[in-house]
Amino acid sequence: MLQEKRLPNCFGGEAVFKDVYLLNRYTTEGVHMVTPGEKYFGTRPGLSHLKVFGCIAYMHVPDEKCNKLDLK
Numbered sequence: 001m002l003q004e005k006r007l008p009n010c011f012g013g014e015a016v017f018k019d020v021y022l023l024n025r026y027t028t029e030g031v032h033m034v035t036p037g038e039k040y041f042g043t044r045p046g047l048s049h050l051k052v053f054g055c056i057a058y059m060h061v062p063d064e065k066c067n068k069l070d071l072k
Helices: 009-023 036-041
Strands: none
16 A cells, blocks of 8 residues: 555554554455454444545644745
C-alpha cells in the first residue's frame, strides 16, 4: 500500500493497522463465512466509512491561530 501510494515508510504502522482492521471485516472460512466482527459483536460491520489509503486530507486550523495573510 505504501509503495502504490508513494508514501514514506514512516506510515508503515498505519498501513498495518488498516490491514488488520480490514481483515476483521472480511468473511473467513474458519468461522463459516461470517466476518470475525460479526461473530464477536453479533451484527455485520458497515464499510461505508472507509476511505482510500493515502487519500488527500486537510487539517483545520482554528481562526485564532491564523493570520490575515496566511494561505488558505
